[in-house]
Amino acid sequence: MPELPEVETVMRGMAGALCGQQIAAASVRRKDLRVPFPVGLARKLSGRRITAFSRRAKYIVMSLDDGYVLVIHLGMSGRVRLYGPDEIWAATPHDHFVIHLADGACAVLNDPRRFGMVLHMKAGALPAHKLFASLGPEPLEKDFNASALMQMAARRIVPVKQFIMDQRIVVGVGNIYACEALFQAGIDPARAAGTLKIDEWKEIVRAVRAVLRRAIKAGGSSLRDYRQTDGALGYFQHQFKAYGRAGEICGACGGDAKIMRIVQGGRATFYCPRHQK
DNA sequence: CTCCTGTCCTGCCGGC
DNA sequence: TGCCGGCAGGACAGGA
Secondary structure (H helix, E strand, O other): OOOOHHHHHHHHHHHHHHHOOOEEEEOOOOOOOOOOOOOOOOHOOOOEEEEEHHHHHOEEEEEEEOOEEEEEEEEOOEEEEEEOOOOOOOOOOOOEEEEOOOOEEEEEOOOOOOOOEEEEHHHHHHHOOHHOOOOOOOOOOOOOHHHHHHHHHHOOOOEHHHHHHOOOOOOOHHHHHHHHHHHHOOOOOOOOOOOOOHHHHHHHHHHHHHHHHHHHHOOOOOOOOOOOOOOOOOOHHHHOOOOOOOOOOOOOOOOOOEEEEEEEEEEEEEEEEOOOO
C-alpha cells in the first residue's frame, strides 16, 4: 500500500485538480471495500463544493462546504486516477467509486484488493473517530521525536521494525519505509524496541524523516499497482537501498556484505547484518 | 497491556 | 503453455 509518501502524492494531485470544484454527481459501484461505503454517499456528495484537502496518517481527507469530510484510505492496492474535463472515463475493472465534477472532470478510486475504505462524517467528528483517535504523531512533525519514542518503547520487546510500523507509535511508516529508515539509521530491525538508546532513537527519527522527505520529492514509489493521480510512475523505488534487494551487496558498508531477507510479523524485512546493529 | 496470528481480496511472478 | 503456491504497500479482530 501506499505509505505516507504515496498518500501525500495522491492527496496533492487531488488537491490541485479538485479543490474549489463542485461535485456534480458521485457513483458508488459496489457496496463495500474493506468496510461498506457510507449509506447514501452519492446523494450526500452531490452538489457539494470541495473546499480543502489534507492528509492524516495514510488517510486522505477531502473537506466539503457542508462541514462534512470525505475520508479515503487506499489500503494495499488503491489508486486514484484523475480525468480532465476533456478526457473520457471508461470503467476498468475495480473502479469502485467515482466523483464527477461540475466541469466534466472526474476522480476514480480503483482498488483491486479492496483493502481501502471511504468514510463520510462531520469534520468535527474526525479526531474522535475510532480509526483516528489512537493514531500517533506525524513523522514530519515535532512531536515525533527521540525522547517520546524511547518512552513509548520502554520495556517493549517487539522488534523495532514492527514498533515503528505501529500507527499508534508513529503514522505513515509502512513496510518499505521502515526497512529503508532502519537501513539508513544502521539499526538492526530485530532489536527489541526497549533496548534502544536515545542516540539510536535520534538516528531513527532523522532517518525516517529523511527517507519520507526524499520519497515525497520523488513522487512516491511505484510498486505493482501504485501510480500518481495522472498515471505517472513515482521514482523513489529506484532509490531503495535495502527493500527488495536480498542477495545484493550492501551499498552502505563496502566490501562483500549482502542484503538479507527475513520475515517479521509475517512481513518481509530487508537489512544488512553487517552495518545494522 | 502486550504479543502474535489469522483474515480480508486480487493479481502477479516464478517454478515445475 | 498452464497450473499452482507464495507473496504483495495495511490494519483490523481476537485469543493467549
